[in-house]
Amino acid sequence: MRFLSLVTAVSFLFLLNSCVKDQCSKVMTYIKYEPVYISQEAIRAEPVMQIAQTLKQPGKIYLYGSTLLINEINEGIHFYDNTDPSNPLPLGFLSIPGNKEMAVVANILYADNYTDLIAIDISDVQNIRFRKRIENVYSYFDTDPDKGLVVRYEEKEVTEEVDCNFFPDDQNFIAANNSMNFNNTSSTASGGGGSRELVGVGGSMARFAINGANLYVVDHSNLQVFDLSTPDNPVSVYQTMIGVNIETIFPYSNQLFIGSAIGMYIYDVSNPHLPVFRSVFEHAEVCDPVFVDGQYAYVTLRSGTECNGFVNQLDILDVSNLSQPVLLSSTTMQNPHGLTVYDNTLFLCEGASGLKVFDVNNKIIGPQQSLFNDPSFFAFDALKIPGKDVVIVVGEDGLYQYDTQTPNALSLLSRIEIQP
Secondary structure, eight states: OHHHHHHHHHHHHHHHHHHHHHTOEEEEEEEEEEEEEEOHHHHTSOOEEESOOOBSSEEEEEEETTEEEEEETTTEEEEEEOSSTTSOEEEEEEEOTTOOOEEEETTEEEEEETTEEEEEEOSSGGGOEEEEEETTSOOOSOEETTTEEEEEEEEEEEEEEEETTOOSOSHHHHHHHHHHHHHTOOOOOOEEESSOSSBOEEOSSOSEEEETTEEEEEOSSEEEEEEOSSTTSOEEEEEEEOOSSEEEEEEETTEEEEEESSEEEEEEOSSTTSOEEEEEEEOOSSBOOEEEETTEEEEEEBOOTTTOSOOOEEEEEEOSSTTSOEEEEEEEOSSOOOEEEETTEEEEEOBTTOEEEEEOSOTTTOOOSOSEEEOSSOEEEEEEOTTSSEEEEEETTEEEEEEOSSTTSOEEEEEEEBOO
8 A cells, every 4th residue: 555655656757747748838039940932823924134243142154156145143134135144235135033043955955943944945135935834853941831932031030939848940940950051052064075066065063954955853862853855845854863062063074073072973874865874983071073184083072161171172084984983183262153164274264263274184283373363252163165365254253254375374365244
């Protein structure tokens, strides 16, 4: 009986404690991430060419013939006549909500529109014609059946009464940070390659790549293939998962070089509708743009908020054997972003250190002392104009074009400044 009474007393105290705990609350001030929604109808309104606008937050760059396209992050695309790189002339602004990526072939522009891929005839820039929409190409957006698509999270400080067991580091916080990492990615446009005429070219930090009669698109984990046999009617023909934290894609010959946070993947597209994995060159967990020139791949590794890691270097690889890439040299850099190489001259965007130029004739020792440095701006990515001694560089404060005839003394041809 005494034992039973003791058990009853302990049980009562446990229940009492549970009741007190269940009713416990506290007043707390913390940062809350609230989703911002946009309706599917608003997202899928047909793009409209508007009068030219000023740059505010430049992202991707792309060159199609003499037409220069500059992405306004999440807003659309600026069009310029770049016949004279010393005097680019504004043509108009194409409004595309959620846009970051673009590629052009045969006068058809392919662009992302939040979850969708769209095709637009730009043969007459002042009279664009919408051709096709492929819905839900990207699946990493959160949606609400009543409110629409979550396009971003806004930070808000709140003070409220919460349960004693509440902690603000919850799933909403995680979702918000994932969303912010996606929306704030600073990268540049898709690259072009293959045998078709009238194909545009872009920078080294691409998620779109045209090769032959096909468009290759990467998101954070997947590779998708679209048949462009009829350019204004892209058809999805293949999709495969590559890995995680996929960042860039660069086409060269019949290969795709895909950069991720953990390594560079190589896929063979001799059969263009069925990419075949050949190898992966693994590295530390950092951001990883790739540029390929002949048998050599140039890979920049950088640290940063969205990249994690602490490595800042340039790797040069021999990729003549696609199944077994060989590291030739690793050179410490400051914070390398996008790049382009031609005639053994490396044009490297070094973030806050600006644009740098290096001689890369010797692949074994890698780049040494820079030949030229413009440290006046934060540089993201570089693109050489085919057939001209001109390099286009996109930065945090605008777009720059340089005459490169003398690599150790580049001359600035023009600058398109941002306007707050």
